[in-house]
Amino acid sequence: MTLHKPYLIVAFVLLVTEILIALFVKDTFIRPIGGDFLVIILLYTTVRGFTSFKLYETLIGVLLFSYVLETLQYFNIVEMLGLEKINIARVVIGTYFAWEDILAYTAGALFVLIVETRFNPKLSK
Template sequence: MLKFNRTYFILSVVLLAIEIIIALYAHDAYIRPFVGDFFVVMLIYCFIRSFAGYNVNRTLIGVLLFAYVLEVLQYFHIVNLLGLQDVAAARVIIGTYFAWTDMLMYTLGVLLVWLIERRLKRV
């Protein structure tokens, strides 16, 4: 199952760079709250596929469920419960507030990846 895939790795590096740029420079009402969430599931998917040749559908479902669980944990203020409220990286990576729009953006991001993979006939 473990096999390095350079294409997915390069995609994950590019997506990580985009996420970092968004986190550092996008302080608006659209790109940061929506585009970042849209791309983060793609980043996680590509990173997993960089090292493991798991089934596309199962990987996408796993990534989506992971994102959903993290979002629900934000509803319960997991950063505060873990005592990480003063750790900027924890607040950025884990998040600090629940939003239904985040769930929508995760879903749309996974759907786009699924459509691309289907088009490339990997599904």
């Protein structure tokens, strides 16, 4: 396995940022929308940091994973799994479906696509 340190560094910074947002930000934009935007970038950089997957396959996989998880929230997956009393599960998995989350995930993926193709075009090949 080859580690890609630049991606892992970005992933670590984003993970710390996400934790700080979850612990200290209690607003109606940064935590729900900004957090979902950043989580796509976090997942993408984590996968790219630990694998040899290319830009498009990683981005599509991360985006589909996020869409599926959001859809499972619509069906109350946390309760179905019996995890409703476990706060970390409620935060990580989520407890309700929101179209705004889908838009934030999509915006995060578009951001990754723009950054990767604009600043390092060889990655998209």
